[in-house]
Amino acid sequence: MKNSILILFFFVLKTNVGFSQTKAIVIDSITSKTIPYVNIWVENENNGTTSNDYGEFIINETDSTKNIVFSAIGYKRETVQISQIKNIIYLKPETTVLEEVVLTKKKESKKIVIDKFKKSKIHFYYGSGKTPWMVGKYFPNEDKYSDTPFIKEFAFLTNSEIENAKFNIRLYEYDSLNFIGNSVYDKNIISSVKKGKKTTIIDISDLNIRFPKKGLIVVIEWLIIESNKREYFYTSKGIKKKNTAFEPMFGAVAKDTNKYAMVYRGKWMKTFKNTNQSIKNYKDKYSELAVSLTLTN
Template sequence: MKKLLAITILLISNLCFSQLKSVIINSETKEKIQYVNIWVENENIGTTSNEKGEFKLEINVTKTILFSAIGFETKKISSDLIKETLELKPLTTKLDEVIISSKKTTQELIIGEFKKSKINHYFGCGIKPWITARFFKYNDEYEKTQFLKKIRILTKSDVKDSKFNIRLYGVSENGEPENYIYDQNIIGIAKKGKKTTEIDISELNIEFPENGFFIAIEWLIIENNKYEYKYTMEGSRKKLDGTSYEPAIGTLPAETDENSWIFNQGKWRKIWKNAGTSKKYKDKYSLMAIELTLTN
């Protein structure tokens, strides 16, 4: 089926017998926290809290559960200790890379340009959340246009107005995403179909860090993003039920994996090499189609 051929999806295989149910709140303000990504550590099982901070997660035995949300400390807890409410502690780290100042826009520079018509390969999401990140290296030519203005992403959605989260990370000593350069959710909304989705971040006044930074796309396992479809396996006529969480994110073929990372099972790791895809992408690494507009 076209959907299976065109989209790389993290495959899920699990047996579930019991259900966790809780509401996630801020430990200080007691406000509910939406869009928290939740994983069973070292397994392909997970979900996302909804707009009311609620989540449900099915597991078969006691597991370690990992909770990750922008602006909060990552939390690991045994599943048998999760009660009706679960608290996350706000981060107190100073965001040195965020520069707040008044500025008058007179110059712009676009990096990472792509052609929508040339892209037919995507990252997609099955029934568990995951994050993929692209690294943008600093260049001396950015000195005169040091502020981040717009992010443009190639999206393909089978549902109307699917939501995804954008995380902005710094870079660790070993080159992986680490620490936020902006500590709030940046929600993108993808219209139905193949679109170039634009997110204006000019009001955030974020300066391009001199050691580079990551733009990370986080899929949200929420009802609004759910898409159910039928498909058949090669060599069989039997129709099977499939579920994805939209949108899919367009990718470009890259010769190396140095700028692409994924976060799943609670860990960052390098992107995998493509196999069994079109000639253009075969034996290449997938790099998200992201265009960045810089300004002064």
């Protein structure tokens, strides 16, 4: 018998019939270069988008008094009222003060894999509708990692109906008060996935990133860009309807606690319990991003 699969999409329901559109381009205030893949949200709401490869974006919102929040790795967060957005949004590069580190040469003679998942056990997927969102997983630091301090690679379970669908990886230090602390790496890690259900390996060994002392949060971010767009039909109350999703989808494991799982929907929050779940293994459990981490020396 086929296993059932549940996909959790993040959609935004609106009662408004018409939308007003705001169009602009995001630019680096120092270099004047466009900034791709900026996370763009209506402040305190589940409405947003992503700037495309050329830094361009369109956002739908009827209330011109609301604020738009612009967030991108390596740049200061910017909040602008919709009525003040003209043609260009400038973001200022952010300087992060890092702790002093001792440089050592990597040997890669040792490695350790953390939280390896079983592909056959996963029947729940995170997916994105028309609004971008992020899902994060916290890896606490442990003494046994001291001999393998460098992050070598990540493994995700992905499912995509589009070849080479892109997504972004953000890496943060853990913060016990705010979940998300300082960025561990100040650039986007744009990655792509193959079509179908795959274990997607992302090797970042060339970045020489050390596992943070306070623990690591791995965040995947959907990109609301045309090349990721997928339109499909579904039936509701006997009526055939058309909808839009953005690939890829990411597998999730069922957990008894949400201690290590978080989502971003306008703000960071812990995941909710799946009380209405139809899949037995996930009912009354918390969903946690299926990602394993490989460390090396």
